[in-house]
Every structure is written in structure tokens, then in C-alpha cells.
Amino acid sequence: MSYRGESAEQPHAPLAYARTYRSVECTVVEVHGEVDIMGVLEVGPPLDEATGGTAPLVVIDLTPTTFLDCSGLALLARAHRRTGERGAALRLVCADPALLRTLHAGGVTDLLTPWPTVGAALRDAAARPRPAASGRTVRPR
Known part of the structure; x- marks a missing residue:
């Protein structure tokens, strides 16, 4: 109910959200909005x-x-640690100059090389062997 002509408050979409796409070989997480x-x-x-x-x-x-602040940088560092602990590979896609500056200033580019597109990141992953949890090299199929 509104009071004195004010409109009822409408639910707002979150400022940030993620969409996930999965296959057997790869999971892509699109991060939308302000992190x-x-x-x-x-x-x-x-x-x-x-x-x-x-x-x-x-x-x-x-x-x-x-937008990405130090909370988002910490989230990316945690993602890097978690994939490394299970022997998986992690690729980061970012081409926005402002976000790239933030990633660099926060040290994330020391952990991950940003790729300009998902396609480029997937091609790189297919071309490079990845270490298995056992420490031996596994060639992608």
C-alpha cells in the first residue's frame, strides 16, 4: 500500500549476479554487474x-x-586457490581497461593471465597441458 501518492517499493534485481554454463570439460561463470x-x-x-x-x-x-573492488579481488584469489587445490585450471576473461587496472593493482594478474575473450581462454587451455592432482602432466583432449 502506498502513502500520499508514493509508489509501493518494487523488488530490485541484485547489483551483481553470476550465470554458469557447464560441460564435462569446462565450467564458465559469467560475472555480471558490480562486484x-x-x-x-x-x-x-x-x-x-x-x-x-x-x-x-x-x-x-x-x-x-x-565494477570490481577488493572484495571481488579476494573472491578471484579464492577461486584461484580452490581450483589449484583440486588440480584444475582457471582462466580469467577481462578486456575492460578499468577492470584490468584494478586486477593489476590488486595482484590478481600475478596469479592469472587475463584473456580478452572466452574463446581465447578456451583455445589457450586446449593448447596447454594441465597438471593433474598427482603432479604428472595431463594433455587435454
């Missing part, structure tokens, strides 16, 4: 699910991301 301290609450669980899953490759696509 700040509040956005991490929406984006964190899907990223944790993807990085804790069984796919040998996880791609985090920041193409639809409009």
Missing part, C-alpha cells in the same frame, strides 16, 4: 560451486562486470 562487498554475496556461492566442482577447467568471464 563489491554486497555483490560478493550474490557472486560468491556460484563461483564456489564452480571452483569446487569436477570440471578440469573453470573460466571466469568478467566481460559483463561493471
Whole structure:
């Protein structure tokens, strides 16, 4: 009910969200919107699910991301750690100059090389052998 001509408050879409696409060999997580301290609450669980899953490759696509702060940087570092612990590969997709500056300033580019497109990240992953959890090299199929 509205009071004095004010409209009833409409539910708002989250400022950040993630869409996940899966195959046997790869999981792609598109991160949308503003990934700040509040956005991490929406984006964190899907990223944790993807990085804790069984796919040998996880791609985090920041193409639809409009903002990233230190909370988002910590989330990416956690994704890197989680995939590494299970012997999976992680690729990061980002071509936005402002986001790339943030990634560089936060040290994320020391952990991950940003790729300009998902296609480029997937081609790179297919061309490189990945280490298995046992430490031996596994060639992608």
C-alpha cells in the first residue's frame, strides 16, 4: 500500500549476479554487474560451486562486470586457490581497461593471465597441458 501518492517499493534485481554454463570439460561463470562487498554475496556461492566442482577447467568471464573492488579481488584469489587445490585450471576473461587496472593493482594478474575473450581462454587451455592432482602432466583432449 502506498502513502500520499508514493509508489509501493518494487523488488530490485541484485547489483551483481553470476550465470554458469557447464560441460564435462569446462565450467564458465559469467560475472555480471558490480562486484563489491554486497555483490560478493550474490557472486560468491556460484563461483564456489564452480571452483569446487569436477570440471578440469573453470573460466571466469568478467566481460559483463561493471565494477570490481577488493572484495571481488579476494573472491578471484579464492577461486584461484580452490581450483589449484583440486588440480584444475582457471582462466580469467577481462578486456575492460578499468577492470584490468584494478586486477593489476590488486595482484590478481600475478596469479592469472587475463584473456580478452572466452574463446581465447578456451583455445589457450586446449593448447596447454594441465597438471593433474598427482603432479604428472595431463594433455587435454
